Amino acid sequence: MAFPERFSNLPDYAFPRLRTLLDHHEPGGEPIVMTIGEPRHAVPDFVAPTLQAHVAEFGKYPPNEGTPGLLAAIAGWLRLRYGADLGPDRIMVLNGTREGLFDACMALCPEVKNGRQPVVLMPNPFYQPYSAAALSVGAEPVYVPATAATGFLPDYTALSPDILDRTALAYLCSPANPQGSVASRDYIAKVLALAEKHDFILLSDECYSEIWRDHPPVGALQVADEVGADPERVAVFHSLSKRSNLPGLRSGFVAGGPEAIARFRQLRSYGGAPLPLPVQHVSEKAWSDEAHVEASRALYQEKFRVADKVFARIHGYQGPEGGFFLWLPVDDGETAALRLWRETGVRVLPGAYLARDVAGHNPGKGYIRVAMVAPKEEMQRGLTQLRDCLYG
Template sequence: MNHNLSYLHPYPFAKMASLLADSSPAHAYPEIKLGIGEPKHAPPDFVLDVLRENLDKLCQYPSTNGLFELRQTIAHWLERRFFLHHVNANTEVLPVMGTREAIFSFVQAVVNHGDNVEESKEGSSANTSLDKQLPLVVMPNPFYQIYEGAAILAQAMPYFVPCTISNDFKGDYRLVPNEVWEKTQLLFICSPNNPTGAVMTMDDWEMLLRLSDKYNFIIASDECYSELYFTEPPIGLLQACANLGRHDFKNCVVFHSLSKRSNLPGLRSGFVAGDATILKSYLQYRTYQGCAMPVPHQLASVAAWQDEKHVAQNRALYQEKFVLWMTELGELLDLRMPDAGFYFWIKVPEQFDGDDEVFVKALYEQANIHALAGRYLSREVDGHNPGKGYIRVALVASVEESREAISRIRKLLSA
């Protein structure tokens, strides 16, 4: 077996299961799940219709780079959404089976050890082991755990940039030492961020692009929450490139998905777009990997990317729930409106000693509400875990369930 598997951390939900193993939920209440970021809004019927109408095409082997019709649709969507002059559907777009799988495999494809490969040590990270010759993958902290796991299994070392209230939960990349950038091969950015909801600005992107030019590393932008905004659509990495005249998207790729945008997590449909040179090699990797989207899924995806009406309706539902939570709980909880996304990143009340594990246990045992302890989404670096003292709440439940959850939380806080 790959010895690096032993260095992987348990997934956050496995940690939650262990935390609650000896607890019993408040049986007086039906369960409300706010811990997992799985969309619960209804998927668009017209997309499901296309899927059903094309089930006979399951008899076909799908090509790794997908149907031209899908690539072209995605290219046009990128041009409209991010004000891009031209996206080449043949060289700058690659459909994938969901961005989770694509993010993981992308790291395996792009990390280059050259002649310097040495064993990593259990529990170590580049923040504390800069003397190592392993390539570095820089990522925000807290983060989507696939970034870290993919880096470890590619035998690279993760370097964590803390995202705290002092830097608007975006991370201050100006504080990353030059010696880190010199060893960095890949930088992950999540904008809008999971779990904090922070969004990168044009100034933020320009700074990172200049660093990428100086140190020659790839920027991978996870933009799966980009369509869940409140007023202005967030600027994406490719849009920032275009604003700076970088129309070849050098060393830049983005990941997008229909899971959150269109409430289709089970369709496993997304795409990678950007630097054609990088995608050419990544396509070769995926050809050997043998991971291609079924043709019915591709045709359903075409319908989804071509329509914006259902996306606007989806945003409106999330906006309604955020307003409800802020109005009903804003005076009792330290609620901070995210820039985008569907998560609240909530500071634990003092009555729970600021302990995120204590708070999520209380929510479970006294209100039968599932939330996620913030420390499980981040790593301790130099004695500080930036997720500790926070919980993540996903506003994926219905408006009615949200009202019920708010009522239970009010009772819990006043007890």
């Protein structure tokens, strides 16, 4: 039987790898799970009554691109948050951003770039679907270090003109998973200028945009507007998973240039699953309400303060600027995760599982990723045990 080769070099996904590492060892205490980025703050109050009010609409096929009401709510939020003025033809709703980030390569990556195999740039470490997306269209994923040396963001401007001329798409994640770094206005403006010069599209994954420490992170749409970039230069991805504590709703969107969004819509009209109508109604409410987002952000900000206190004396500790992950330096992430599990029952992810080896070096190897999603007391207990075990 012939199967495709294109995914044969993909490592197993991070979570099955973690199970292989830990699950044949007994936990050293009551397990505290700090691995997955699944928000555990309350589901907003409007979800149940809205689903109930629209339950009969499960009996209908939903519109592919989003209901007019949902597209208008998203446009309203983009205006409020970024001052961006986008018509409905520049927005496409998604079943969460993961599938949109994956579909982006299928919808937007050309077969050849300047006569050669196209390149898709991504930070390293990175959100893992980016690389599978590049491979799915026969593009070459190029992993660009996003380490302490580069401010935990990829320095795309340092790449060779040869790579940049082959670049069709570049992923950026801000606030970054796993590093917690946030791209500045100046950083995004430079990437947009590079995109213009070398003719590629910036895919800006902003699903953690509403979880921040001191001030709201700037978004790529906003910067594109400010510098007068071609609207086709950037596509941004936003989700209700983190903003509204609704990872199980599966609801997000992509916004970008009219041509890019038309291509997304066409692809999804053939192969995508539109969001059920009751889910679209809930999503409309969620994009129209900031109170639940502010309440959740306040809880995360408390968690940042707890983490800062717990790790105050730890050399190399840097709390996140945004998002809800700690990216903690250790000698070796796998050894640390295993030891922590066996001695305390705290479960974290080795950083190497979120990065690729380049020239024999894995930039995530000396880190663990810790998700601050559990209720505050449980999280504080987990962090304190972690500190005493790994840094004591």
